[in-house]
Amino acid sequence: MELLSVKDIQTVYFIGIGGIGMSALARYFHSYGKKVSGYDKTPTPLTDALQQEGIAVHFVDDIGLLPQNVDLVVYTPAVPVTHQELNHFRQLGTTIMKRSEVLGVISRSSFNICIGGTHGKTTTTTMTAHVLRYTGYGCNAFLGGISVNYNTNFWSDSRNVSVIEADEYDRSFLQLHPDIAVISSMDPDHLDIYGTEEALQDAFIDFSKKLKPGGTLLSKFGLPRGRSLEAPNHLTYSLQNDAADIYAVNISMHDGSYRFDVVLPGAVLNGFDLHMGGLHNVENALVAIAIAHQLGIEESAIKAAIAAFKGVKRRFEYVVKNSELVYIDDYAHHPEELKALLKGARTLFPERKCTIIFQPHLFTRTRDLADGFAASLDLADEVILLPIYPARELPIPGVTSEMILERLRISEKQLMDKDAVLQYIKDKFLPAIRPDFRGLLITAGAGDIDTLVHPIETLINDKW
Known part of the structure; x- marks a missing residue:
């Protein structure tokens, strides 16, 4: 029925x-x-x-x-x-x-902005929905994360416009009916569903074909098989590559924030401020800005909205930020996400020792991407690995966090359970922090590592 x-x-x-x-x-x-x-x-x-x-x-x-x-x-x-x-x-x-089927029904009768990608989609979707809400344009929002500005992953509005996070898991996004579609990335993931990287890419190509007549596709410049994405009105975006249709220029950084200008087809918008870490988030902001501009929202209103954006919970979220210690929590659970997270954090805080606590998510993802996880985690100074979070999966013989640990090149690396992590933070990590040895701590993963965030925050606050 x-x-x-x-x-x-x-x-x-x-x-x-x-x-x-x-x-x-x-x-x-x-x-x-x-x-x-x-x-x-x-x-x-x-x-x-x-x-x-x-x-x-x-x-x-x-x-x-x-x-x-x-x-x-x-x-x-x-x-x-x-x-x-x-x-x-x-x-x-x-x-x-x-x-996904219910979202498909809902999206039949509205103007839909559907934002997909193996990573980047949650922040980009939340930014876009925030800009439309903050400027008074209005939208219904179906988000894959909790907006810090509004402390929710859904809101409704009388305007019949929906901003929807388009999830590639189980080919869910093929149920949607986009007027504007975004593809931020097509890196290998969910291979337990797709089998091969090519099959995953095929699904994104099929997603691009779901655009309604007259719709617009925004895709990241240089995607694998990007030329196979089908849309009469197809624009590309990039952080700084001027071969793309949309890109940023004059990027400067100050105290964890970015200022930049935006080049769009036929327009240059100057003086955007984004108060969240990670250059990849400047790239995500380009999408929200381009969509808002296409919808006819005034430049000054878009700038005010971007400056007011507080981020998404567990997406480069500053849990603690003081002179001695910066503690960031992030949902990163794919090698490319970890790479962007660590590069962003190290760029913003280059003088600090970087310790990351990572919980691998899914046995299949760990098995398929162990080399990539190790290469990304090697960007840190110290790595602490938790046991794999199984989610929907049963254990696979021989697949453990040890697979990643043994591939790490850095010397400071160890496996711990969550109780041991808290003891380590209390007895070893925090006592080492001082004005001449400032720390950068990151927790990352999509499982239940978030249950450590508040206890770690409490330990930090007890010290300062």
């Missing part, structure tokens, strides 16, 4: 409601006055927030806890096939849809 429109339903149940994309959809239906509830494996700050907003969540796979008369069940592909609640709804004949 197909969901025709949001008006067709009154009660929605989410299996995997605590996921970043799922929770955005839950908030969407809740904003329309639908009865929303759901299941997830474990409580998190995000499920706590949903409950505070009036959305019921439970954490036991138990059909006795299910609501009655459910019109629509939304599930994530990460849910195991043995899930009792999901199978119960299947037996009942309830309408069951993947998150």
Whole structure:
């Protein structure tokens, strides 16, 4: 049974409601006055927030806890096939849809800005949605991260424009209907789904074909098979390569912030300020600026919005920033993301010893990209590796964090569990920090490493 429109339903149940994309959809239906509830494996700050907003969540796979008369069940592909609640709804004949399918229905009838890429998409999507909201243009936003400005991953607006993070996992983004599509990267990832890098690239090419007639494609300059991306109106962007249609010039850096000018087709916009770390985020900002400019938003309003952007939680997020120690937390879980994170941090804080605590995410990704992870992590001075976070996967014999550790060239490297990390921070790392030996600490990963952030912050604050 197909969901025709949001008006067709009154009660929605989410299996995997605590996921970043799922929770955005839950908030969407809740904003329309639908009865929303759901299941997830474990409580998190995000499920706590949903409950505070009036959305019921439970954490036991138990059909006795299910609501009655459910019109629509939304599930994530990460849910195991043995899930009792999901199978119960299947037996009942309830309408069951993947998150991506529901987004596809929502995006049929709106003007959509869909931002994809194996990395860079969350920050770029959040920046773009923020610019449209901050300037008063207005949009609905479906984000893959929590906007620091608004402390949410979803908001609604009366203007029928949607900014949507286009997720390539499970080919989800092929359900969308973009008027403006963005492709930030096509690096190998999710090979457990795609099998080969070429198959992943094929999916991005198919995504470019989803543009509505008259739509615009923005892609990063120099993408592999970038010339195979199909769109009558195709613009490229780059941080500084003037062979692209859109690029930045006159970039200067001051105290973790950037000032730059933007070259667009037929226009040059001067004097943007971005108050977040990482040159890759200047490149992400170019996309948001170009989209806002295309929508006719005034230059001064775009500049004010970019200057006011506070970032995305766990995307180059400054947890602590003082004269002795800078502590950054980031979601980076792919070698290219780690490289951008470490290069950005080392450029901003070149005199500090850089220690990174990294939690590999997925056995398959570790197996497929171990060499790349080691090469990126070698940009640090010290590496601490946590055990692999399995997420949806079962262990693979021989695949452990040791695969990355043994490939690292730097000498200061070790494996620890989370309890040992906190003890190390308290007993070894923090006592070494002093005015003449300032530190740069980074936590990175997409698993549950974020549960370390607050305890580490507390240890730091207890010292200063």
